[in-house]
Amino acid sequence: PVHDQRLQLLGQRDPGVDADRAAGHLAGRQARDALPRRPGTALVAGGTGTLGALVTRHLADSGRAAAFLLTSRSGPVAEGVPALAAAVAARGAGTRVVACDVADRDALAAVLAAVPAELPLSTVVQAAGVVDDALTGDLTAERLAAVARPKSGAAWRLHELTRTADLDGFALFSSLSATVGNAGQGNHCAASAFLDALAEQRCAAGLPGSSMAWGLWADTSKITGTMSAQDLARVARSGVAAMPAEVALALFDAASARPEPVLVTASFNTAALRSAAEADALPPVLRALADAGPRRPARRQAAADSDAGPELRARLGRAGTAEQRTILTELVRSEAAVLLGHASAGEVDLDLSFLEQGLDSLTAVELRNRLHALTGVRLRGSAAFDHPTVPELAARLHSGLGPEVRAPGADTADEPATGTGTASGGTSGTGTATFGRLYRQAAADGLTEQAMAVIRGAAAFRPVFTAEDPGAENQRLVGVTQGPDTPSVITFPSFVSRSAIQEYAALAAGFRGVRKVTAAPSPGFAPGEPLAADLAALVGRHAAAVAGTLDGTAFVLAGHSSGGLVAHAVATRLAAEGRAPAGVVLMDTYAPGRPEMAMASWSRLPALLLADADPDEDPVAEDAWLTAMAHYLSLDWNGLEPVSIPTLLVRGRDPLTELGAAPAELSWGLSDDVTVVDVPGNHLTMLSVHAQTTAQAVNDWLDRPRVSPEK
Structure with a gap:
């Protein structure tokens, strides 16, 4: 059993299927009707953002609060605040918008102290957050703090300062990434996992708490608005489908009515899930969903099944040198097209660099991983920058093929040089290597200056x-x-x-x-x-x-x-x-x-x-x-x-x-x-x-x- 019993999936399968969507709406309406209603104030942290504003309007429409306290860093000057306040007022509720860093305990305490006694705090929604995507090796304390403070830091202050309040609900906007992982979002995953743990702790203490591990909302927020075409393509390949606001809000109601502290609120495309499962790229917790729903032909992407690597290497072994290079060029082009979100390999330009065509550091590592899985050639994570065009990266792959694959008599001497300053001719890791290990040891011993003097002297022997x-x-x-x-x-x-x-x-x-x-x-x-x-x-x-x-x-x-x-x-x-x-x-x-x-x-x-x-x-x-x-x-x-x-x-x-x-x-x-x-x-x-x-x-x-x- 791979499922944690505390985890429930409230997602929709194949969101294009009307029956599934109708069932989701029905569950949402039933849950909303069962939720408590009493005159009180709903605090929405991040309330002026896209998702916070949607939740605020939704709570006002369903009459679950008589007043709203919306906090954000921008406060009243945030875009769309007048229209939001007018929409809430039309439902008979008042709105107060405050510029507040919710992670600042004193600032939040002052805001809460101003909540009127006749309309006490009844609901808390923490919808604030930012992303700062980076590979793990590029994360710094600053980058961790930049994501953690407005998300997990704010959630903790809300918990700490409302612990004795008589609340009907305490909703935390977590992320699916904390449940299944997401490449390049280690800081975001960690902050979201903190929210999940906080909801568990609150429920164990008899307090209301619901951490909703959201998938992708179709409405563009400050977070998703920064996503590139390749980011969206990466999400689509994972099997997560973008949810229209009405579907997401129905899941919000369903999750709010359930007793479990942590729930996944997301939509999934089972065809994409099956493709990811066939490529052994699906987290275990989602494998059951890959087999659910009606069977339909899945579009086969490059590297779609586990046999692709052996088949490719066998094909290369039967080919001559020129044909091998053609095969590898086609491979690099097709894999790059998938990662860049193109419909066909022909959209990837052979002459432009990967960087010019939109590749970023995260996608470059993903491209390296896919090419390694298919060819067995070990590449640096920066290979797409070291060898910046399709032909150059294909040539690097060809130079790294093992003897069992390389064509008889093939020579790496005629492989084109990249000229980018970091290319490594021949098979990666071959030859005599001394100075990297020397420097690492010197750095550990606090002797970097002495090590560099040795390395500088060695440079004199280079051509x-x-x-x-x-x-x-x-x-x-x-x-x-x-x-x-x-x-x-x-x-x-x-x-x-x-x-x-x-x-x-x-x-x-x-x-x-x-x-x-x-x-x-x-x-x-x-x-x-x-x-x-x-x-x-x-x-x-x-x-x-x-x-x-x-x-x-x-x-x-x-x-x-x-x-x-x-x-x-x-x-x-x-x-x-x-x-x-x-x-x-x-x-x-x-x-x-x-x-x-x-x-x-x-x-x-x-x-x-x-x-x-x-x-x-x-x-x-x-x-x-x-x-x-x-x-x-x-x-x-x-x-x-x-x-x-x-x-x-x-x-x-x-x-x-x-x-x-x-x-x-x-x-x-x-x-x-x-x-x-x-x-x-x-x-x-x-x-x-x-x-x-x-x-x-x-x-x-x-x-x-x-x-x-x-x-």
């Missing part, structure tokens, strides 16, 4: 190119986003981030559809790839690559952290050649000479990226990254020249505490035209947790006349 060497044609720009606005943006990833385009994956959402953004990773971050011998060679290679893409429209150069140093240096070089950019954007870039540029500081940064990384995933690529980073950060950056190019310095407001005591605030003295903007977050989170506000700050500055084509 290099000089400023006189040809080869600019081997350095290319990788697409990040497409959009019509100018100026376009050419970004330089930082050295600590492996000089990878993945650094700008979250930031890309703020530019997608707005303006063209490309990335110029630095050479030498792939195994066997030469390093620039010195700063002149690095800047010259980048300047030549950028110049080769110019089409006469305005452009700016941008970079985060050490990538900003590269952006400034390349801008200086292009200006000397008469091809100056319209501006330079520096995102938390430390000027040469600052303490952060000393090895004692930057040597600690890799530990943050390696904390959750598997040391056996791709140790050869890891060594290439560490030696390249140590080499480039040790170059003489003190010789950067001042310019008159308009420059934006975007600073994270919070210090990166991992680097020690907070230093003096950032400044930039290498331009006589500098604009400084402070944004939420620290050196790292300004491009992850707070990527949207960072992108907005950059876009606002780029739209100013001084950096536009009309300047």
Whole structure:
């Protein structure tokens, strides 16, 4: 038995079936009629949001409260408040809207103290919450707190301060993710699980409590409004169907009338559940639903059954080298189409990068997992960024095929290089790998500076190119986003981030559809790839690559952290050649000479990226990254020249505490035209947790006349 006896499923099967929907409505009406009614006040936390407003109107329609107290961070200035108050008043109830952080005990206590004695608190609904999706390795204490405070923190304060009140109902809006899991929502799952446990505790103490593990509502809220097409496609593949408001509110009534403390309130599509079950991707608690309802043909998606992998590998084993590459190209294209929500593989462009086509970090990992399950080739979680187009990722898969699958005589030497700075030629994990493990041990012992000195010395044995060497044609720009606005943006990833385009994956959402953004990773971050011998060679290679893409429209150069140093240096070089950019954007870039540029500081940064990384995933690529980073950060950056190019310095407001005591605030003295903007977050989170506000700050500055084509 896989079902917890405390869990009940109140979901609808195949929501398109009228009989099932009618049964759901009937259950909701019967439950609503059985619910208590008495003159009192209903408190709805998050009451001005989409779901809170729907519940408020519903409670008013059914006469379950004589007054409503709605709280949210925005309070009376929230969008739609006048219309909501008017709708509630039309049902004969009063409304009070208050701006309150419900997780703040004193603030909530003051709000509750103002509830009139003649209309005492009778119902509590906690419908507030936010999401901040991220892979587990990218979660920080800040990201956990940002989700937990308005959800589980607020629920606890409501419980604590209303424990002695005579309540008819105490409803908590949890999430299905806490019951079945959801990729990329570890913080949201944890906060929702807290709500489930709180409802259990209240019921055990004889208090009313109902935690409703909601599936997807069709009405777009602040939470679901941020979901991309691929997010919605991911939900659909899981078997969860979007519920119209009337269905969801009927489930709300049914759940409110039941004695169980935790209930799943969601709609399911049994055809999609069966497909997920066949692919062994269905949580055990939902397997019974996969066999329920009328049988109907399920659309077979890529990787839909457990035999797909062995069948594919057998097919590859029978094919020649050219045919294998064709098969793998078709595979990557079809799997990407599924994850991007396309109807056919043909909608996935072979020339555009995955990032340009909407892939994010979470979906990139899902793509890696699906390809690994089918081919058996072990890939890095960032494979779709390391090998950013369909043909390049297919080539990486081909190079990793085992000897039992590879065509006789096949050679990896002719596999195309990606040029993104993180590709690993040949089978992942092969070769001699030393420095990743050395650094990990040094970090554990507090000896990162000494370890980096060793790694920097080892970089001297790697092949290099000089400023006189040809080869600019081997350095290319990788697409990040497409959009019509100018100026376009050419970004330089930082050295600590492996000089990878993945650094700008979250930031890309703020530019997608707005303006063209490309990335110029630095050479030498792939195994066997030469390093620039010195700063002149690095800047010259980048300047030549950028110049080769110019089409006469305005452009700016941008970079985060050490990538900003590269952006400034390349801008200086292009200006000397008469091809100056319209501006330079520096995102938390430390000027040469600052303490952060000393090895004692930057040597600690890799530990943050390696904390959750598997040391056996791709140790050869890891060594290439560490030696390249140590080499480039040790170059003489003190010789950067001042310019008159308009420059934006975007600073994270919070210090990166991992680097020690907070230093003096950032400044930039290498331009006589500098604009400084402070944004939420620290050196790292300004491009992850707070990527949207960072992108907005950059876009606002780029739209100013001084950096536009009309300047």
